[in-house]
Amino acid sequence: xxxxxxxxxxxxxxxxxxxxxxxxxxxxxxxxxxxxxxxxxxxxxxxxxxxxxxxxxxxxxxxxxxxxxxxxxxxxxxxxxxxxxxxxxxxxxxxxxxxxxxxxxxxxxxxxxxxxxxxxxxxxxxxxxxxxxxxxxxxxxxxxxxxxxxxxxxxxxxxxxxxxxxxxxxxxxxxxxxxxxxxxxxxxxxxxxxxxxxxxxxxxxxxxxxxxxxxxxxxx
Amino acid sequence: xxxxxxxxxxxxxxxxxxxxxxxxxxxxxxxxxxxxxxxxxxxxxxxxxxxxxxxxxxxxxxxxxxxxxxxxxxxxxxxxxxxxxxxxxxxxxxxxxxxxxxxxxxxxxxxxxxxxxxxxxxxxxxxxxxxxxxxxxxxxxxxxxxxxxxxxxxxxxxxxxxxxxxxxxxxxxxxxxxxxxxxxxxxxxxxxxxxxxxxxxxxxxxxxxxxxxxxx
Amino acid sequence: xxxxxxxxxxxxxxxxxxxxxxxxxxxxxxxxxxxxxxxxxxxxxxxxxxxxxxxxxxxxxxxxxxxxxxxxxxxxxxxxxxxxxxxxxxxxxxxxxxxxxxxxxxxxxxxxxxxxxxxxxxxxxxxxxxxxxxxxxxxxxxxxxxxxxxxxxxxxxxxxxxxxxxxxxxxxxxxxxxxxxxxxxxxxxxxxxxxxxxxxxxxxxxxxxxxxxxxxxxxxxxxxxxxxxxxxxxxxxxxxxxxxxxxxxxxxxxxxxxxxxxxxxxxxxxxxxxxxxxxxxxxxxxxxxxxxxxxxxxxxxxxxxxxxxx
Numbered sequence: 001x002x003x004x005x006x007x008x009x010x011x012x013x014x015x016x017x018x019x020x021x022x023x024x025x026x027x028x029x030x031x032x033x034x035x036x037x038x039x040x041x042x043x044x045x046x047x048x049x050x051x052x053x054x055x056x057x058x059x060x061x062x063x064x065x066x067x068x069x070x071x072x073x074x075x076x077x078x079x080x081x082x083x084x085x086x087x088x089x090x091x092x093x094x095x096x097x098x099x100x101x102x103x104x105x106x107x108x109x110x111x112x113x114x115x116x117x118x119x120x121x122x123x124x125x126x127x128x129x130x131x132x133x134x135x136x137x138x139x140x141x142x143x144x145x146x147x148x149x150x151x152x153x154x155x156x157x158x159x160x161x162x163x164x165x166x167x168x169x170x171x172x173x174x175x176x177x178x179x180x181x182x183x184x185x186x187x188x189x190x191x192x193x194x195x196x197x198x199x200x201x202x203x204x205x206x207x208x209x210x211x212x213x214x215x216x217x218x219x220x
Numbered sequence: 221x222x223x224x225x226x227x228x229x230x231x232x233x234x235x236x237x238x239x240x241x242x243x244x245x246x247x248x249x250x251x252x253x254x255x256x257x258x259x260x261x262x263x264x265x266x267x268x269x270x271x272x273x274x275x276x277x278x279x280x281x282x283x284x285x286x287x288x289x290x291x292x293x294x295x296x297x298x299x300x301x302x303x304x305x306x307x308x309x310x311x312x313x314x315x316x317x318x319x320x321x322x323x324x325x326x327x328x329x330x331x332x333x334x335x336x337x338x339x340x341x342x343x344x345x346x347x348x349x350x351x352x353x354x355x356x357x358x359x360x361x362x363x364x365x366x367x368x369x370x371x372x373x374x375x376x377x378x379x380x381x382x383x384x385x386x387x388x389x390x391x392x393x394x395x396x397x398x399x400x401x402x403x404x405x406x407x408x409x410x411x412x413x414x415x416x417x418x419x420x421x422x423x424x425x426x427x428x429x430x431x432x433x434x435x436x
Numbered sequence: 437x438x439x440x441x442x443x444x445x446x447x448x449x450x451x452x453x454x455x456x457x458x459x460x461x462x463x464x465x466x467x468x469x470x471x472x473x474x475x476x477x478x479x480x481x482x483x484x485x486x487x488x489x490x491x492x493x494x495x496x497x498x499x500x501x502x503x504x505x506x507x508x509x510x511x512x513x514x515x516x517x518x519x520x521x522x523x524x525x526x527x528x529x530x531x532x533x534x535x536x537x538x539x540x541x542x543x544x545x546x547x548x549x550x551x552x553x554x555x556x557x558x559x560x561x562x563x564x565x566x567x568x569x570x571x572x573x574x575x576x577x578x579x580x581x582x583x584x585x586x587x588x589x590x591x592x593x594x595x596x597x598x599x600x601x602x603x604x605x606x607x608x609x610x611x612x613x614x615x616x617x618x619x620x621x622x623x624x625x626x627x628x629x630x631x632x633x634x635x636x637x638x639x640x641x642x643x644x645x646x647x648x649x650x651x652x653x654x655x656x657x658x659x660x661x662x663x664x665x666x667x668x669x670x671x672x673x674x675x676x677x678x679x680x681x682x683x684x685x686x687x688x689x690x691x692x693x694x695x696x697x698x699x700x701x702x703x704x705x706x707x708x709x710x711x712x713x714x715x716x717x718x719x720x721x722x723x724x725x726x727x728x729x730x731x732x733x734x735x736x737x738x739x740x741x742x743x744x745x746x
Contacts, residue, residue, distance in 0.1 A: 006321050021636055072411030072526035076385055077404040080392045084400065086411060088649040156283055162407045163285040167378075169638065169646045169655075177288045180640050182614035186292060195286035200283035201388045222730070231730075299485075299516055299530040379515035380485075389515050393490060393644050396728050 007212025008194065013104040022175065031172035031199060034162045038094055039155045042101030046154075047147070050106040054143065055135050063110035075161055083168050093165045100161055101154035107151025107214065112143030141177020148211045152204055159200040164194070173199070239406055242348030242383025243414075245376070246339040246369035248305045253365055262318035262346065275318060282314040286375045294379065309370060312365040319361025331376040343365030356429060359422040363415055370411045372404070384410075454686055460514060476516040476697040481509035485531030489642040490580060490731065491664055494720045495535035495688060497735035504706040505745035514731070518642075527566060532696040533672070538574055539684025540581070541691065543620040545716065550713045554685055561689075572702055573691040575709025577717045579664040581621050582675045583610075589657050595676050597677040601632040605651050611647045611656030614639040621683055629682045634658070664718040666726070688712075711742050 011017055015083050018024045037070070053059040075096050082092035124138045140147075163174030176192030224293045250294070264271040297303040327350045335345040351358075374385025382389075387403030390396070425432065465467055472739050482503060486496035500510040513531060516522055523544065525531050538557050542549050546564035553556045556576060561571045561686040585595055593604050601608065608697065616622035626632040638655065640646035640648045643662040651673070658676075661668060680696045690705045722731045 016365045020432060034502065045392075048341065066368055067409070068415060071364065072371050072408050074371045074388070074404060076374045076384065077388045077400055077407065078386045080400050081397065081404060083392065083645075084395060084397045088653055088655065089644065104312065133732070145396060158284050160283050163287060166639070169640050169650065174287075175639060176485050177291065178378075179614040181287070181291045182518045182639075184294075184518070184519065185618075186295065187289050189291045193292065196288070197280060197283040198287050216317050227728070294521070294524070298528045299513070299521070299525045375514070378517070379521075380513055386515065389488070393515075394643075394725055394728060395487075395645050398728075 004190060008190050011191045011211045012194075019042055027171055027173050027175055028195065028199070030165075030170070031159070031162055031174075031196070034093060034170075034172055035155065035159045035199075035203075036144065038097035038162070039101050039151070039158050040109045040184060041094070042098045042154060042158075043105055043151060044151075045091060045098070046102045046105035047109055049061050049102075050147070050150075051113065051135065051140065051143075052110025053106070054110045055131075056140060060110070060114075063106055066103040068106035071102065073099060075100060075164060076167075079164050088169060088179055089168065092168050093170060094163070096164065097158050097162060099184065101158050103148075104154040104157065107152045108153070109143065109147045112146030112150075113139055115146065144214065145211070148207065152211075157201045159203060160196060163196060182208075221397045221401075223401055224250050224396075227398045228402055230391040231409065235402065235406065238384050239410065242370070242373050242385075242407070243371045245301065245304050245308060245381070245383055246366065246410075246414075249308030249369045250310050250316075250362060250366050252305065252309045253316045253325050254311070254362070257313055257316040260316055261324060268400060275321065278314040281310050285428065286311060286372055287378055290376055290379045299380050303379060303380060304373070304381045308372055308375065312369055313367045315368065316358075316359045319364075320354065320358050321419050323357030323361075324350055325352045326357060334361055346435070348370045352391060352426075353436075355426050356422065359425070366414050366418060367411045370407060370414060374407065445554060476693070476695045476701075478503070478508045478701045480695050480697050481511065482532045482696050482701065483511045483513060483530070484527060484533045484535075484607060485522055486535065486730075487522060487642070488515050488517055489662075490660065490724050491717065491721050492535055493731040494717070494735055495725060497732045498712065498720075498739060499533060499690065500732075501736050501739035502704040502707075502708045502744050503701060504702050507741070508700055508704070511513050512732070518613070520615055523569075525567060526691065526693055529597075529693070530563065532693045533701075534691045536571070536689050537686040538571075538578060538689050539686045540619075540621060541571070541689065542684065547620050552681055552684055554687055559682065565691075568694050570678065570692060570694055570697060571707060572692060572697070572705050574687040574692040575690050575712055576708075577687065577712045577714045578686055578712070579662050580686040582661050582663045582668070583626075584651070584661050584668060584673040584675050585658050585659055586651060586654075587672055587674055593657075594677060597676070598626065598630050598632065598682065599679055599681055601626070602630055603677070605633045606635050607636055608657040608659045609636045609638055609655070609662070609666075610634040611638040611640045611650045611714040612660030613642040613647070616660050625663060625682045629680050664721055665715065666722045667719060708739070708744055711744060712738075 015025075020026065020205060024160060050063065053063045067111075078096045079092045081098060082095045086092065114131070124134045129137070162179055164174050165172045166174035166178040173192045173195045176188045176195075180188030180192065229378045260274055264274045286307060289310060290303055292301045293306055297306060311389070331349060331353065332345060335349045373383045374388055376382035377385030384403040384406050387399035390400070391400035391403070445609065474602065484496045484499050494512065496512050500512050512682070516531070519536075519540065522531070522534055526534055533649065538554065538561070539552075542551065542557050542561050545566070546560060549560045549564065551558075551560040558571065558574060558580070565571065569674040583598060586686065589595065593608075595604075596599060610623065610659045618624065623637055637648065640650055640656070643660075643665045647659050648667055650656045652671070661673075664681060667673075688709070690709075691699065700701070716738065718735050723734045724731050736745075
């Protein structure tokens with residue numbers, strides 16, 4: 001174990017390891033690209049859906065059970081399935097990552113919306129606010145903390161799972177994990193794993209800082 | 221992409237074996253996860269400074285890609301079921317630990333004081349008062365951990381295990397969708413059934429929750 | 437009790453014996469020499485491990501078919517990974533028997549070996565294998581590594597042999613399984629023997645959908661495939677010749693742990709090795725990959741047809 005971590009240190013700091021198309025710099029950029037794009041697409045799908053369900057109260061069953069379904073969906077199977085349908089392309093990676101992120105965001109957005117006090121909504125309507133004003137000026141700000149929780153949860157899972165891109169020939173930090181497995185080079189596997197964890201934690205901290213910044217200026 | 225129905229008929233035995241193997245891996249992980257997280261949760265609940273540390277640690281473990289965990293376990297436990305179960309257990313901890321701590325937190329202080337006033341020893345209070353009252357929250361965690369494990373087992377196909385996940389690598393290598401579709405469907409079905417059974421189990425284990433509701 | 441068996445015992449407690457291989461193999465590896473003969477016993481059963489590509493699974497099930505017929509209880513564990521994963525597993529006791537390839541195995545255990553002729557390689561293997569492991573007599577069938585290009589690429593760059601690749605140094609992309617990057621029959625040897633340097637190495641799979649897909653699509657220029665892959669002929673891909681004999685002969689050879697090598701196993705596997713030809717093996721691979729038959733069914737049918745199970 002000690003030996004492994006010592007070698008990991010060498011692996012992480014060697015200049016050679018950081019340069020070129022298989023270098024950490026490039027793999028890191030790929031990993032971030034897959035993760036952020038997938039989470040962004042997922043948010044574009046899931047946020048409106050969650051807000052709509054939360055606002056209208058219709059489809060609540062879907063919102064609650066989607067999370068469970070999302071957790072049950074085996075990512076490896078989904079990746080292979082899309083690969084067989086689409087061939088060698090980025091589709092398997094993005095479909096699987098988006099499918100992973102959507103349920104977490106929908107469920108949390110919905111939960112945030114239902115947590116908004118009905119009296120507050122009534123009061124807003126009583127003041128003559130239109131439905132979109134109620135949604136965007138009253139419900140959304142109040143639901144934001146839980147929505148952000150959903151986004152953070154989704155992003156962490158996507159970053160950890162983007163490793164799978166390497167299984168279908170693409171890059172990202174998963175390259176080190178899959179290549180290390182094939183070559184039985186545990187230092188490389190550990191290096192990849194540690195980098196993924198660091199990226200996940202760093203992005204989570206960044207989002208939580210953003211969240212705090214957003215709320216500082218908002219009256220309670 | 222068409223489904224080859226005759227393949228399914230020809231492989232019912234294999235599919236049964238893989239499904240059972242899949243379920244066994246997932247359930248073992250939840251079992252060992254509970255075995256580890258229950259005492260840890262009690263510690264985290266009682267000793268505040270340790271709480272952040274333990275929960276934080278389990279959160280960080282969750283960010284490590286599961287495939288890497290399986291590979292890194294190879295020098296320890298080789299290409300065995302043990303490797304699969306240890307790997308999966310690690311991922312159950314984040315949910316089980318958090319929910320058990322939250323469950324213990326939710327027990328009203330007055331209830332604990334009452335037990336103490338009656339002269340119940342702390343350990344007995346834990347077993348007969350706190351844990352039962354925390355059970356609904358713990359069970360919610362068990363449900364999430366079970367469904368998650370069932371989905372995650374297939375990753376162990378990269379180290380030659382993985383239950384239904386073997387159908388994924390097989391279909392991938394041979395450009396054959398049928399086993400993959402069947403594997404995904406069976407995984408979802410397994411998760412659904414396990415979740416439903418756990419809901420039923422919780423109903424049986426916590427009669428006071430619905431009895432109270434009816435009375436009220 | 438070491439850490440490993442302790443953990444094994446701990447986790448076995450709640451385990452249904454679905455994969456019997458989990459606990460059966462943890463035995464002492466001491467006491468047997470490298471080229472050991474006899475002393476082993478297959479009475480308690482033999483666990484056959486196979487690598488992550490079709491042919492190795494076909495071979496694994498062929499081994500199982502002839503061993504079962506000889507009264508040896510077998511368990512086949514398909515798709516365990518690469519040689520780099522499998523050799524430690526056979527040493528560690530997770531598996532007992534492995535369909536191997538002479539030259540590639542020799543490169544793995546002794547990268548410096550210069551042996552190229554089958555008999556020489558067999559002797560070199562006996563010397564170089566770690567204690568506790570031995571190879572049984574090699575069979576007729578052969579499956580070599582091949583570096584192939586599309587007809588179009590061959591024409592464009594004037595490629596016919598591996599030596600021609602050097603003229604295009606820094607221009608071409610090689611696609612192969614990840615382990616080929618660090619193997620002698622791969623990036624390492626191509627540079628040492630032919631002075632070839634690729635623009636990029638793309639980690640794909642072992643003669644599987646990724647590497648073949650990438651070659652078709654033009655994502656890679658040169659692909660590492662197996663000579664028993666019928667897709668080479670079907671797509672009229674060009675196999676680059678190997679004038680300097682970088683790629684060793686790859687007769688199929690059973691690698692077995694001494695603890696399981698007894699005369700029953702020896703005899704059964706030798707009989708198979710003397711019947712199975714390269715053409716047979718290629719056809720069996722095709723039935724699995726193209727006709728979507730089970731490797732197990734294909735292997736059993738073949739063994740029966742050839743009278744190996746009677």
